[in-house]
Amino acid sequence: MTTAPAELRRALAASVPVDDPAWREALAAVPRELFLDDVVFRPSGTQWEPVHRQEVGDEGWLRLVYQDTTWVTQVDGIAAADAPGPLSGNPTSSSTLPSLIVRMLDLAGIRKGDKVLEIGTGTGYSTALLCRRLGDKVVYSVEYDARLAAAAADHIHAAGYFPTLITGDGLAGYRGGADYDAIVATCSVRHVPPAWLYQVRGGGTITTTIGGWMLASGLIRLTVDDDGSASGRFAGDQISYMLARHHERPPRPTYYQHPGEARPTLCDPGLLDDWTGQWVAQLAAPSAELLRVGDGVILVDVATGSQAWTETAAEGWRVHQHGPLRLWDAVEDALAIWQDAGAPAQSEFGMTVDGDGTQRVWFADSAGPGWNLPV
Numbered sequence: 001m002t003t004a005p006a007e008l009r010r011a012l013a014a015s016v017p018v019d020d021p022a023w024r025e026a027l028a029a030v031p032r033e034l035f036l037d038d039v040v041f042r043p044s045g046t047q048w049e050p051v052h053r054q055e056v057g058d059e060g061w062l063r064l065v066y067q068d069t070t071w072v073t074q075v076d077g078i079a080a081a082d083a084p085g086p087l088s089g090n091p092t093s094s095s096t097l098p099s100l101i102v103r104m105l106d107l108a109g110i111r112k113g114d115k116v117l118e119i120g121t122g123t124g125y126s127t128a129l130l131c132r133r134l135g136d137k138v139v140y141s142v143e144y145d146a147r148l149a150a151a152a153a154d155h156i157h158a159a160g161y162f163p164t165l166i167t168g169d170g171l172a173g174y175r176g177g178a179d180y181d182a183i184v185a186t187c188s189v190r191h192v193p194p195a196w197l198y199q200v201r202g203g204g205t206i207t208t209t210i211g212g213w214m215l216a217s218g219l220i221r222l223t224v225d226d227d228g229s230a231s232g233r234f235a236g237d238q239i240s241y242m243l244a245r246h247h248e249r250p251p252r253p254t255y256y257q258h259p260g261e262a263r264p265t266l267c268d269p270g271l272l273d274d275w276t277g278q279w280v281a282q283l284a285a286p287s288a289e290l291l292r293v294g295d296g297v298i299l300v301d302v303a304t305g306s307q308a309w310t311e312t313a314a315e316g317w318r319v320h321q322h323g324p325l326r327l328w329d330a331v332e333d334a335l336a337i338w339q340d341a342g343a344p345a346q347s348e349f350g351m352t353v354d355g356d357g358t359q360r361v362w363f364a365d366s367a368g369p370g371w372n373l374p375v
Helices: 005-015 021-029 053-065 098-107 125-134 146-158 194-199 269-273 275-284 327-340
Strands: 039-044 047-052 071-075 091-095 116-119 139-143 164-167 180-189 200-210 218-224 230-233 261-264 288-293 296-301 307-313 316-322 349-353 359-363 370-372
Touching (some): 005 021, 021 098, 098 125, 125 146, 218 349, 269 275, 296 327, 316 327
Parallel strands (some): 139 164
Antiparallel strands (some): 039 071, 230 349, 261 316
């Protein structure tokens, strides 16, 4: 006997932890199957394999749709429906797992009557959840990719919702609907775009993930003041989103392992396997990418070609550094500060945006140790 979609929706909604029950009601009401078309990608080794509805059957497809899972819908700009077979590359759009969507919306503190700007329409599923909770007239959503935006509009309209949908650069926000009570981003950013700060009312919020080129990230809700400054603390959730297109890593310089200057390390490179440890390393060396080889790590600065790489040695670990930036020195100093403070979890970190545009991540309190974000 085929399970009804409504039953699967209710089961999904019941399984998701959320403080505001209105988001659980939205999950139970919005048909996610309308937003995934008939093909998605799933990971297969180092590639992305398209999964077709006709291959798994209607029942199998619905059960796939209502898993609390992120389904990738585009890889390097190629939609799942257009893929000739498994693809190598990076996801560029997805239908985020429902529990993460409602977690962000819940964290944002969005309530009935709020006007919300969503950055990154994607498939349109999260936009529809907002419409279900708030009503169409107060929901605005921006999508950078014109093809994705058109498909999302079809999905949202098919579900019976008609918010304001904009095709354009989400980092510029949308002045046509300002001032907003809340901005919620379904992409990561290296820093909070100034336009977002100007388009939120005093006392309003920005909920986003602060990410970077080491692929570490932190979820935060910032409260915006009347003067355009903002502050908040990180939630500590171990989540990540794709970086906004304009904040993505540039092509990495061709990597050749240079002997450079070698010395013993003062910390174990394994600290970068820790969620917060990797986050701290990224704060200290924001223009570097992180690669792993065996138990060691490689840092490559995409702007200068500077590099650092670690290897085991009789004394434990050695690091080799080459180029104008001493990447490992910066990372090592930051990790030492973090460890000396007791290696606090990411939930102990906060962020301030000053009126002059300086954006700083810190821990303990705003006067404590910290690092400026690249802006």
